[in-house]
Amino acid sequence: MEITAKSIYTDVEKIRETSPLIHNITNYVVMNITANALLAIGASPVMAHAEEEVEEMTGIARALVINIGTLSESWVRAMFLAVKRAGDLGIPAILDPVGAGATSYRTKTCHDLIDAVAPAVIRGNASEIMALAMGETKTKGVDSSDSSVAALEAAKLLNKNAGSTVCVSGEIDYVVGGESVITIENGHPMMGKVTGLGCTATALCGAFAAVNPSFPAAAAGAMAVMGIAGEIAAESSKGPASMQVDFLDALFGLSEDDLTNRIRIGGQK
Amino acid sequence: MEITAKSIYTDVEKIRETSPLIHNITNYVVMNITANALLAIGASPVMAHAEEEVEEMTGIARALVINIGTLSESWVRAMFLAVKRAGDLGIPAILDPVGAGATSYRTKTCHDLIDAVAPAVIRGNASEIMALAMGETKTKGVDSSDSSVAALEAAKLLNKNAGSTVCVSGEIDYVVGGESVITIENGHPMMGKVTGLGCTATALCGAFAAVNPSFPAAAAGAMAVMGIAGEIAAESSKGPASMQVDFLDALFGLSEDDLTNRIRIGGQK
Amino acid sequence: MEITAKSIYTDVEKIRETSPLIHNITNYVVMNITANALLAIGASPVMAHAEEEVEEMTGIARALVINIGTLSESWVRAMFLAVKRAGDLGIPAILDPVGAGATSYRTKTCHDLIDAVAPAVIRGNASEIMALAMGETKTKGVDSSDSSVAALEAAKLLNKNAGSTVCVSGEIDYVVGGESVITIENGHPMMGKVTGLGCTATALCGAFAAVNPSFPAAAAGAMAVMGIAGEIAAESSKGPASMQVDFLDALFGLSEDDLTNRIRIGGQK
Numbered sequence: 001m002e003i004t005a006k007s008i009y010t011d012v013e014k015i016r017e018t019s020p021l022i023h024n025i026t027n028y029v030v031m032n033i034t035a036n037a038l039l040a041i042g043a044s045p046v047m048a049h050a051e052e053e054v055e056e057m058t059g060i061a062r063a064l065v066i067n068i069g070t071l072s073e074s075w076v077r078a079m080f081l082a083v084k085r086a087g088d089l090g091i092p093a094i095l096d097p098v099g100a101g102a103t104s105y106r107t108k109t110c111h112d113l114i115d116a117v118a119p120a121v122i123r124g125n126a127s128e129i130m131a132l133a134m135g136e137t138k139t140k141g142v143d144s145s146d147s148s149v150a151a152l153e154a155a156k157l158l159n160k161n162a163g164s165t166v167c168v169s170g171e172i173d174y175v176v177g178g179e180s181v182i183t184i185e186n187g188h189p190m191m192g193k194v195t196g197l198g199c200t201a202t203a204l205c206g207a208f209a210a211v212n213p214s215f216p217a218a219a220a221g222a223m224a225v226m227g228i229a230g231e232i233a234a235e236s237s238k239g240p241a242s243m244q245v246d247f248l249d250a251l252f253g254l255s256e257d258d259l260t261n262r263i264r265i266g267g268q269k
Numbered sequence: 270m271e272i273t274a275k276s277i278y279t280d281v282e283k284i285r286e287t288s289p290l291i292h293n294i295t296n297y298v299v300m301n302i303t304a305n306a307l308l309a310i311g312a313s314p315v316m317a318h319a320e321e322e323v324e325e326m327t328g329i330a331r332a333l334v335i336n337i338g339t340l341s342e343s344w345v346r347a348m349f350l351a352v353k354r355a356g357d358l359g360i361p362a363i364l365d366p367v368g369a370g371a372t373s374y375r376t377k378t379c380h381d382l383i384d385a386v387a388p389a390v391i392r393g394n395a396s397e398i399m400a401l402a403m404g405e406t407k408t409k410g411v412d413s414s415d416s417s418v419a420a421l422e423a424a425k426l427l428n429k430n431a432g433s434t435v436c437v438s439g440e441i442d443y444v445v446g447g448e449s450v451i452t453i454e455n456g457h458p459m460m461g462k463v464t465g466l467g468c469t470a471t472a473l474c475g476a477f478a479a480v481n482p483s484f485p486a487a488a489a490g491a492m493a494v495m496g497i498a499g500e501i502a503a504e505s506s507k508g509p510a511s512m513q514v515d516f517l518d519a520l521f522g523l524s525e526d527d528l529t530n531r532i533r534i535g536g537q538k
Numbered sequence: 539m540e541i542t543a544k545s546i547y548t549d550v551e552k553i554r555e556t557s558p559l560i561h562n563i564t565n566y567v568v569m570n571i572t573a574n575a576l577l578a579i580g581a582s583p584v585m586a587h588a589e590e591e592v593e594e595m596t597g598i599a600r601a602l603v604i605n606i607g608t609l610s611e612s613w614v615r616a617m618f619l620a621v622k623r624a625g626d627l628g629i630p631a632i633l634d635p636v637g638a639g640a641t642s643y644r645t646k647t648c649h650d651l652i653d654a655v656a657p658a659v660i661r662g663n664a665s666e667i668m669a670l671a672m673g674e675t676k677t678k679g680v681d682s683s684d685s686s687v688a689a690l691e692a693a694k695l696l697n698k699n700a701g702s703t704v705c706v707s708g709e710i711d712y713v714v715g716g717e718s719v720i721t722i723e724n725g726h727p728m729m730g731k732v733t734g735l736g737c738t739a740t741a742l743c744g745a746f747a748a749v750n751p752s753f754p755a756a757a758a759g760a761m762a763v764m765g766i767a768g769e770i771a772a773e774s775s776k777g778p779a780s781m782q783v784d785f786l787d788a789l790f791g792l793s794e795d796d797l798t799n800r801i802r803i804g805g806q807k
Contacts, residue, residue, distance in 0.1 A: 070586065070587060195574050252508040253508055
């Protein structure tokens with residue numbers, strides 16, 4: 001089924017009507033903006049990381065978001081408990097491999113999490129997705145002078161190996177899943193100056209996956225909504241901090257017209 | 270003594286003049302807004318959760334705020350050390366049972382904390398207060414088709430059993446303590462779209478309890494100030510993120526006239 | 539070499555051009571504003587605290603920022619691993635002794651960190667720097683009825699004993715290092731009502747130290763830029779929360795003219 005402004009807005013309405021509980025095990029830097037973004041789109045966020053409770057919390061959630069941005073030993077143990085519980089119950093799990101490739105601890109933790117239970121969606125930037133894809137093939141097959149091409153090739157490889165829908169965000173966002181590669185060309189350069197917007201995109205993938213069982217469609221919807229809210233925010237903001245405020249306000253007020261008038265989606269077969 | 274705009278503003282002035290140190294052991298999501306709200310009202314916030322130092326920190330504070338929103342084992346141990354120290358020294362402790370009822374770990378931790386040292390004030394939303402009250406009575410006595418009535422009944426039960434002033438926040442906030450039930454009807458629906466405003470209300474209970482030994486009066490003051498700052502913010506904000514900014518600015522600038530003109534307090538005997 | 543608006547702006551341009559990676563082991567309250575401030579000035583922030591990865595992360599960074607604001611056992615162990623790695627590699631480490639003097643755990647941790655590897659820069663407020671200087675001398679030599687004079691004397695003592703450049707911030711900021719005492723008189727009183735601006739100043743010391751091997755010049759540049767962005771923000775903000783937003787926007791947009799027209803630097807020999 002084709003993904004359009006109308007189909008994405010239908011998902012937004014479902015999120016607003018059902019307020020799905022999204023269980024986040026995420027990093028300290030972005031917890032506040034992640035929670036506020038989930039509230040703004042209409043979902044209901046909860047953060048919980050204790051080994052004593054993560055399985056119970058995942059069990060009442062509609063999606064699980066795992067983000068390794070400030071990982072440590074006990075948090076990683078909790079992530080495994082939560083993804084296994086999500087796997088058992090058929091709850092979609094979304095993985096943000098923040099900083100994969102920067103340290104071996106991050107790269108290895110991501111590989112182990114993916115091996116334990118393939119996420120519904122893996123969303124990262126080009127270098128993170130390339131680090132995960134290369135680690136699996138032990139080759140330099142994704143090297144390229146064109147980083148956007150390299151990122152897309154890495155996303156395809158990771159999708160093939162892990163079975164997850166893979167979303168690599170950048171100037172053009174690519175969503176690789178099933179038989180298709182979807183491109184989203186919304187967004188604004190100032191978004192790169194606001195900490196946590198990548199993590200926020202991942203959290204929104206969770207909100208969309210909670211209401212749409214097609215994970216490529218869920219990831220594409222999240223990326224379109226992110227980019228369009230960023231474009232709206234850029235029109236009124238004076239810098240990255242007012243951009244963050246205006247972005248969340250735009251997410252909250254997002255209308256079907258905003259989607260219809262601004263969406264730049266392509267690449268669907 | 271009746272609680273009025275004037276009596277509440279007297280407390281605000283005391284907070285601004287004495288800048289009481291408020292020791293918070295709170296959750297990761299809200300630490301920043303909590304600290305900023307305490308600064309905005311005139312208090313001096315400190316966050317500390319290490320078992321090595323919490324007793325010493327509580328010992329120099331004028332109130333202790335415990336919030337279980339992202340609890341884990343070592344944090345819970347620190348919470349017990351801190352509440353016992355507060356109990357020994359007569360420092361008021363405020364408890365926010367975030368997510369009580371959602372997992373058994375949260376519900377049990379709250380019960381154990383309350384059993385260890387009865388908090389001066391327990392502040393939560395309807396479902397949290399109902400979870401704590403039901404857990405103590407092992408009955409369904411608080412079930413009701415009218416959730417506001419059910420919440421009030423739960424607050425009365427928890428107040429009777431724990432001995433704490435109990436504040437249940439919602440469209441109408443109820444403060445149950447001593448012989449009276451105080452109602453506060455300030456606030457704005459957009460406040461529910463900003464993460465951490467409930468936790469912020471709890472932190473402000475700490476600031477008021479630091480300057481007013483009547484805990485029902487302290488809780489009522491905190492809730493009135495929260496609601497009124499929210500109303501002022503709603504007049505200028507375009508969405509939940511600008512609401513958060515405008516709320517903190519309003520808290521900082523709160524005048525006696527704001528309180529006098531807007532307060533909707535009732536239910537006092 | 540004299541520190542001027544021009545020399546500071548040259549450092550800002552270097553930060554913007556090279557986007558140095560700044561590794562932060564900092565407190566939960568300020569992680570978001572710290573990351574956003576580093577992005578706004580042009581640097582590239584990363585937060586990582588796991589013992590499994592801190593040495594690897596420090597090894598790829600251009601500066602290390604240690605902030606003990608919400609310290610605990612495993613974080614302190616990671617701080618030691620990171621500062622030793624920084625010492626081995628000649629990467630500048632900046633220390634923010636948040637709350638030193640408030641608990642013995644904080645004071646002792648700072649002393650132990652300083653003894654392990656002398657930081658390039660120690661930045662704190664008057665009471666923190668005095669607590670560290672007194673702890674080393676075991677005297678009351680820094681007592682004074684004039685707190686600004688006392689703070690400067692403490693900074694000189696700590697500089698002499700530790701060998702670090704010491705920056706004590708207040709109405710007048712003092713930077714003590716080498717043979718000189720630099721004063722910066724920029725800033726605005728409302729900055730004290732925004733949580734984490736002291737910690738942000740420390741993080742910016744890291745960004746400047748990443749591009750300028752003269753640590754007194756780096757600290758003075760960071761403090762001047764902080765104060766000037768605060769002055770610009772104060773012209774448009776209505777309270778502490780809009781001050782935070784406007785401050786980050788001002789940091790992002792900072793021009794050479796802003797520095798030239800506003801800088802109030804003195805005390806250089």
